[in-house]
Amino acid sequence: MQNSLLARYSGAVPRYTSYPTAPHFHEGINPGVYADWLGSITGDQRLSLYLHIPYCDRLCWFCACHTKHTLKYEPITIYLESLKKEIAAVGGLVSQDALVSAVHFGGGSPTMLRPEDLIGLMAALREAFHFAEDVEISVEMDPNDLDEPRYDALAAIGMTRASLGVQDFHPEVQRAINRIQTFDHTKSVVDAVRARGVHSVNCDILYGLPHQTEETLAETVRDILSLAPDRIALFGYAHVPWMKKHQTMIRQEVLPGIEARFAQMNLAARMLVEAGYEPVGIDHFARPTDSMAVAQREGRLRRNFQGYTDDTAEALIGLGASSIGQLPQGYVQNMPATGEYQRMADNGGLAVVRGVAVTDDDRMRRRVIEEIMCRFELSFDALRQEFGTAVEEIVREARAFAQSNQDDICRLDGDRFVVTEAGRPFARTIAAVFDSYLSNGKGRHSIAV
CATH class of the missing domain: 3.80.30.20 (tm_1862 like domain)
Known part of the structure; x- marks a missing residue:
């Protein structure tokens, strides 16, 4: 199980000391x-x-x-x-x-x-x-x-x-x-x-x-x-x-x-x-x-x-x-x-x-990525209080990723998105799910583990 997680989630992603x-x-x-x-x-x-x-x-x-x-x-x-x-x-x-x-x-x-x-x-x-x-x-x-x-x-x-x-x-x-x-x-x-x-x-x-x-x-x-x-x-x-x-x-x-x-x-x-x-x-x-x-x-x-x-x-x-x-x-x-x-x-x-x-969308995604990297969870209510209804697209992304993930690296707990113990070593990879810039191919990164 551990080796299969490594194969899937240890790819090259940013260290997320900034966003973008x-x-x-x-x-x-x-x-x-x-x-x-x-x-x-x-x-x-x-x-x-x-x-x-x-x-x-x-x-x-x-x-x-x-x-x-x-x-x-x-x-x-x-x-x-x-x-x-x-x-x-x-x-x-x-x-x-x-x-x-x-x-x-x-x-x-x-x-x-x-x-x-x-x-x-x-x-x-x-x-x-x-x-x-x-x-x-x-x-x-x-x-x-x-x-x-x-x-x-x-x-x-x-x-x-x-x-x-x-x-x-x-x-x-x-x-x-x-x-x-x-x-x-x-x-x-x-x-x-x-x-x-x-x-x-x-x-x-x-x-x-x-x-x-x-x-x-x-x-x-x-x-x-x-x-x-x-x-x-x-x-x-x-x-x-x-x-x-x-x-x-x-x-x-x-x-x-x-x-x-x-x-x-x-x-x-x-x-x-x-x-x-x-x-x-x-x-x-x-x-x-x-x-x-x-x-x-x-x-x-x-x-x-x-x-x-x-x-x-x-x-x-x-x-x-x-x-x-x-x-x-x-x-x-x-x-x-x-x-x-x-x-x-x-x-x-x-x-x-x-x-x-930074744009308003950058600020929202930066907060999401920082929460994952620092606290290993997202409170959807807290995001709404900070950013209002504009955050709903990101909330949908988080729900969709948690519901589709079969490896138990993250899950939904009420109105929270939680990174599990098994997922914590791959927090950078999970954070990358919310990176709207990553798909444009700019930059090469080190492996996530």
Whole structure:
């Protein structure tokens, strides 16, 4: 039964960190449109900021992020000057009464920044935007970048959450993905940030990696659990060499097959739940007291380009090359090419090159997809209260799919559409049923499990 479900529901579908998804962005959303959208943000709205640092001092072959390898610091120095110009330009268009409730430094490797540059970047943000007193500041960290001055700089900018990529501690797996990172080194990072008052630590684990087995993954999970992180993300490796050429360094024949991937996912998830972590959405786990677990229980969990979040901000502003933003009117993306991004930021401040304005139908389907991905169910009554009679076509689609499905991955329960336990691993595939853009063939996606 399990193998037949895998065969039917593990095909390539979007990750649904947005709707419409990124392949449907277009060049009609330009800096002028973006400036208008920013100008409409009101003082009573909350903002979330994402800053992208597109540089690494080593290139991990599994990575699908927009980043480039550099052993010189000069390109980073030049990039930061352009980034500060974009920060100033965007901040000048947004109401100064709008409070920033969250800041996320991603990449690439934000921890490559020199201590003085990290502090200077935060100063530029605080000059351009109005920060809430309880602002959450999270940083993606590469343990190999870190030293005592950098730890102190992270404390100085007020980092509240540290996110560490681990992937797998097994040496053969690490060699195959070009990411050498020992457990002892990782533990030293966790100890150092906690000693400086960081209240939340997240660790990322990947399954489906080259040479990975259930045994090597179980070893990694046990090591991670010994660090007692507050959150754990359990992601499936997305092999997309047509998008990321460096992934061609990973040979297809040493990757686990779909059945092996599914077994790895289930094993790791079971170990995390048995250790007391609560499952959050399709791929996160959190301690019961963590704000993300609380948000899940209270129905406040959300999904955006950073994945699952308990951030309640009405607008996510992306800053830096390739960054994606989400505003009430729609989505925007900055120029991905670093050199061209810098030219645009230096000349006008705004570097948006594409995006999409959302329609009323998009908003309804986005809500449906988010409910499936975050809560594994739809309340038809709640949808009607939010969208009125316009939602009835989507309600009919949900009823028809549940009634026609013979595999018990979803069912109707009164006025609710419910994803069953058997269907939860295939939530992305179920969500895709409500994606009105998917049939046009734009974009290639990773497998759903």
